[in-house]
Amino acid sequence: MSGIVVIKCGGSTLAELTDEFFHSVVRLKQEGKHPIIVHGGGPDINQMLETLAIKSEFVGGLRKTTSDVLETVEMVLCGRVNKKLVKRTQDGHGLAVGLAGCDANLLMVKPVDIKKLGFVGEPVAVNTELILTLIDQDLIPVIAPIGVDEFGTHFNVNADTAAGAIAEALGASELIFVTDVDGILKDGLALESVTDVEVHRLIETGVIYGGMIPKVKAALKSLKGSLPFVRIVNGKQAVFAVGEGLKGTKITKQTTAESVS
Numbered sequence: 001m002s003g004i005v006v007i008k009c010g011g012s013t014l015a016e017l018t019d020e021f022f023h024s025v026v027r028l029k030q031e032g033k034h035p036i037i038v039h040g041g042g043p044d045i046n047q048m049l050e051t052l053a054i055k056s057e058f059v060g061g062l063r064k065t066t067s068d069v070l071e072t073v074e075m076v077l078c079g080r081v082n083k084k085l086v087k088r089t090q091d092g093h094g095l096a097v098g099l100a101g102c103d104a105n106l107l108m109v110k111p112v113d114i115k116k117l118g119f120v121g122e123p124v125a126v127n128t129e130l131i132l133t134l135i136d137q138d139l140i141p142v143i144a145p146i147g148v149d150e151f152g153t154h155f156n157v158n159a160d161t162a163a164g165a166i167a168e169a170l171g172a173s174e175l176i177f178v179t180d181v182d183g184i185l186k187d188g189l190a191l192e193s194v195t196d197v198e199v200h201r202l203i204e205t206g207v208i209y210g211g212m213i214p215k216v217k218a219a220l221k222s223l224k225g226s227l228p229f230v231r232i233v234n235g236k237q238a239v240f241a242v243g244e245g246l247k248g249t250k251i252t253k254q255t256t257a258e259s260v261s
Ligand SMILES: Nc1ncnc2c1ncn2[C@@H]1O[C@H](COP(=O)(O)OP(=O)(O)O)[C@@H](O)[C@H]1O
Pocket: 009, 010, 011, 012, 013, 040, 041, 042, 178, 179, 180, 181, 183, 184, 185, 186, 207, 208, 209, 210, 211, 212, 213
């Protein structure tokens, strides 16, 4: 199906998303595109873990996920955050259906490293049929990044990674990371456009660090598929319009001519 737009809403920016943002997502649908929201919720998870006095740590940008942590992550992502986003989309006059990657094996995963990270999964397959059926019914899927393995065990998946895998599997025409900064910043300014090769350099030189790393890694991985480019935009200003570019950073594939020069 053409015109699939995967929009990853980061936990960092959920509170800043405007009513106009959700209206514009619904408008995309009315104009014949197929928006899919994949969301994170890191700050909400942190807050709930703190309230419940459950310790958690990040290893290489991923949350070490014990069974207690997993229970809290599921509660926050599939409950509070997912349903808030469903409400806001429906307030924008669209019909949204909230689900998690573990529903109907939507996001199949394998453990990243059980010893080091516990129940953290990396995507291996996506139930595209389910998503296409929902889209076909004019629904807007709102997906929480909880994956499931072949034995039915649930796993916590980084939301950027989940969005990248879903976009790739569906052959999406756009993948947009909505976050709390204007794009990839260098010397305080958002870069308009960067190639995959430049992104590697920006990671090596420490310009890209922390939460931006899983985002650009997911972007680079999905660029290997059908996507011509991936965008990183600020949730404060993000409003979608068919045929119009968004402000932010565009990550593209370096052409062969560029790579030899
Ligand atoms: N070069 C960079 N440009 C912009 N942000 C960066 C960069 N390197 C690291 N970051 C960090 O990445 C954060 C966004 O990632 P994250 O907090 O995980 O957001 P989200 O919840 O939207 O996924 C920014 O707020 C910033 O602190």
